[in-house]
Amino acid sequence: MEQKFQGKERVLDLIFEVGGIFIMSIGIHCFLVPANIAPGGISGVAILIQYLWGLPIGMMTFVINVPIFVLSWRYLGRKYTLQSFGAVLLSTVILDYIVTPWLPMYTGERLIGSLFGGVFMGTGLGLVFLRGFSTGGTDAISFLLQLKFPHLPIGRALMMVDGLVLAISVFVFHNIEAGLFGVVALFAQTKVIDSIVYGSEHGQMFLIVSDKNMEIKDKILVDVDRGATILKAVGAYTMEERAVLLCAARKSQFGQIKRIVREVDPNAFFIVSEVSQILGEGFKPVSNDM
Template identity: 80%
Template sequence: MEKTYRGKERLIDLIFEFSGIFIMSVGVHCFLVPANIAPGGLSGLGILVRYLWGMPIGLSTFLMNVPIFILSWRYLGRKYTLQSFGAVLLNSVILDYVVTPWLPMYMGERLLGSVFGGIFVGAGLGLIFLRGFSTGGTDAISFLLQVKFPHIPIGRTLMLVDGLVLAFSVLVFRNIEAGLFGVIALFFQTKVIDSIVYGSEHGQMFLIFSDKNKEITERIFTDIDRGATILKGVGAYTMKEREVLLCAARKSEFGQIKRIVREIDPDAFFIVSEVSQILGEGFKPVSGDSL
């Protein structure tokens, strides 16, 4: 039974990886290449190499990953390196031998090219990240930089690498609009990745400090049908014990919770923070067939 489950999971992994790489390749070849847009990453460098010397994007991307594979094997481990190697190799084959020879390029407005290029690349990467895979490239570069400079956040190193590629694209294409359209493509790419990976699991967490937490909790139960948790806390200044109400909810429920707190205790202290995922009862289940 366990082997059957693992086989099913592996098959799903392969389907998502293949589909994600294919969709990402469509975005690169059909929209970004004809618009002369290189929105960061090694695929962006591959677009620049193709523009300068005519080398296939998949091949150039693979060659650029070779030194990264070597460093990754030493510092990030065998499993990560082999998985990244397989994804990069599959990406090179699909892009150069499946998508490029058979699918036409969009030769219309560059703005539409940047938008749809970002959407397709983001959708492809989102499917890949959804199953916990990596495509190597800038992801691996960021992890390697973390080994040397652990105090620098990964997100910041990704922005640095993508920013350098965008700046380089302006010099190569000799057109400042190439960088501006690249920013647009990168924006849509990021938004689509977040929507696929997190989807409706995005939400908000509320911390409510009030002397009327019991009344607030009852109203949240009845009006919104949401659960809540009462935590024990100690005020740092007064050193007195007090209760803290914790509640997780969808963004659409923010206004209702805020109104409830304001009506019951206008003097309550109210903290709202964004959360990327909320899993469990009332939201997406943790277990089961969910991705």
């Protein structure tokens, strides 16, 4: 049974990786390249090189990644490097030998090109990330930067790399709109990646401290149809034991829960935080999560 499950997982891995890279390649070739848009990352650098010297984008992506692979092997480990190497090699083959020769380019409005390019890129990358894979490139660069500068957040490191590529694209294409449309494509790409990786299971977590937590809990159970957990805590100032109500809910239910707390105890201490994904009873089952 376990071998059968592992075999199914490997097949899914292959389908998601090949399918994701194919969709990503469509975004690059069909929409971004004809619109002269380089939306950050190593693929953006490869688009700039293709514009300047006519060299294949897939091959240039692979060549640029070679020194990154060397550093990755040394600092990030063999497994991560081999997986990234396979993904980049597959991307090179699909982009240069399947998508580019056979699929047409969209030559209409640049705004549409940037949006669809970002959506296709985001969809492809999202499918790859969903199975826990990496495409190397800026992912590896951000991890390497964090090793050198431990206090630098990965998100900020990625933003720095993408911002540099976007700035260079303005000078290469001799057009400030290239950078602006690049931002549009990058924004669309990021949003689509988040929606695929985290699904529609974005939610909010509520921490409620009140003398009327039991009454609040009952109303949440009945009116919102959400469960809650009671945590034991100690106030740092008074050193008195207090009950803290923990509740997870969808964003659409925020207003209901806030109204319940306000009506039951206007003096309650109420913390709301964003959560990227909620799995389990009442939400997406853990067993269905990719």
